[in-house]
Amino acid sequence: MTTTPAPAAAPTRDWRAPAAASVTVALWASAFVSIRSAGEAYSPGALALGRLLAGSLTLGVICLVRREGFPTRAAWPGIIGSGLLWFGLYMVVLNWGERQVDAGTAAMVVNVGPILIALLGARLLGEGLPRRLVAGLVVSFAGAAVVGLSMSGQGGASVLGVLLCLLAAAAYAGGVVSQKPALRHDSALRITAFGCLVGTAGCLPFSGALVSEAADAPLSATLNMVYLGVFPTALAFTTWAYALARTTAGRMGATTYAVPALVVVMSWLLLDEVPAALTVAGGLLCLAGVAVSRTRASRPRG
Template identity: 30%
Template sequence: LCVLLGFTGALIVVAGDQGLESINLHGLLILLAALSWSLYFALQKRHSGRYDSLTMVCYTIWSGTLLLLVYLPGLWTRVHAASAQVNIALLLLGIFPSALAYLAWAYVLAHSNVSRASMALYLVPPTAMLMASVLLAELPSPWVVVGAGIVLSSVLALGLQPSRRARASSKA
């Protein structure tokens, strides 16, 4: 029921105030990204006992870099054409929000249950919406706020359910 409620909230967020006909290829790419993330979490948790956090992050970052090599032709000329400020910003974005976030996530996954740990990721969209509202004066539509509230409520309800291990120990 919680998962169904979460999907309903996500559908409301995606549709926003423009209706369901506004869902296009970009919306499907977001769903593909969510599926990819779930596969990544499962694989990372499976291998976290064999590899330490730093090794997992290195595999993740270098695999992503390898996939981005399709953009290699012409990269050098674009780097030279960009200002130093832009190049420094890109370097910092690659180090701090990417590499350090992956390292922190790998550490959390190695020391906790993947389903419980991944619930914290649901805080990213509301935080981004809040930051956009405060820093950019962008206000989300009422439907987006309602959908986000439904998603967060479903995650909270799912998080409040006792784990299988806790239910099994209480029965014993």
């Protein structure tokens, strides 16, 4: 008598990494709106330093409560690289860029970053570079060019804003690719906390500006700055690192292409800012580029 083996149980999908990525996307979208608001009272460097101080304090308290120690020696190169590029340079340049362009446009241009992450990941981390990714790169950069053209009629300052956002995208990509190897050696919390601390140290030259501007800034701007440090920085960067440790840099970067759409909605509701039609078209091209890069060729079935 033969018995039919019971069918294998379907593998349980781990929902924690996608949930962490979703938290990151929502909070980073809100950051573009908060930066636009707080940037009316704080200069780019002062706002970055204030945000990082709030983030470092929050993460420091969490690390003390959890009795976290120092990162391992092998994690430090990635911590320093991501701290200087992503927590430091990215935040200063993005704050500057958002003084020139609206929040939705900034989010669309900065989100060229995921394509750069995929390219750097392929080159430096051995994650592969399929042809669809190359096609997506071309489409996304075309979208960024359209955004730049749509802003050029508003004066040189707006063009400067687009260029600054592109520089922010490059710093963001470099930071992510620096951080990914470090996550093999230490926890997402420690790498985020010490990366934030490195970025804070890099922004200390803006201390004088922060002190003088905080004395005159309205309470709402200061609260926005604190919000940026606690939620889009301390929380969202930690959930990002948690999810990044469980996937490739290219795949994780692509999840942030939901940010521009959320930013446009938030900036419309909270700031009464709606990008021009050509700007939206350029942003959609950026999104289309990632859709092309993320589509997998169908496999023949036998």
